[in-house]
Amino acid sequence: NKKFSNDEVITLNFSLLKDLFDCPFKFEMLNVFGFHSPLNIRMGYGRSIHNMLDYIHKHYKNIPEFSDNVIQRIVDRYLYLPYGSPVLVNAMKEKAFQHLRSYIVNNQANFQNILFSEKTIDYSINEYLFIDGRIDLIRDSLNDTITIVDFKSSSEVLSREQIKNQLMVYVLGYESLTGDKVDFIESYDFNNNDPTRIQIEQADKIAFNTKLEECHRIIKTSDYPKLGKEDPTKGKEYCQGIGCEFVKNCFPA
Known part of the structure; x- marks a missing residue:
């Protein structure tokens, strides 16, 4: 079931990376084997x-x-x-x-503080793994801080860890592209007009780069563990919380 060769250049978009962060097994089911849920009538x-x-x-x-x-x-x-x-x-x-x-x-x-809307970026983790996509919004402020904003139109409630997992790649990509430092990330709940703003430190970037290297290892070795079963801090509730379609594969009861 190995999809990628050891010397193949892999390009992921932000949605695929989210699947991998959510759970490697979920990523494998969706993106290696190609299983997908029925179409949602609200799609689009x-x-x-x-x-x-x-x-x-x-x-x-x-x-x-x-x-x-x-x-x-x-x-x-x-x-x-x-x-x-x-x-x-x-x-x-x-x-x-x-x-x-x-x-x-x-x-x-x-x-008036908007710098870019739907800004296309790409980020190279190493010579074999690239991530590309678009940032919803980038704005500055009077005190010269830069904030990257991601809009959420679904009812999904994200933890601060999940927000960081989704938005840190924007930070690295934007800084790599422009050379400018990103100070904050913001997940904007469009349905409730409720922004969650998180300050970014250098340690966050280092830790996230380590996560990306682990993502590369997982893909190259085709090692896709079931996170809900292997991580003691996760479980069935975690899997249900991320909307995983494969909960019953890990927790049949």
């Missing part, structure tokens, strides 16, 4: 929200007023649910409108 909502936010962040200077009509037009333009019924689409349009309006009210004053 998260990408639609990111597209709406990207449009606002890039064009706010050309929008005199964020009236309800303007916001509704943005929602109508970008919301795309390919498998949603008309009833579901209308309900999700209303949901997106309410959350987008709240986001603008709470954050419009900070739009």
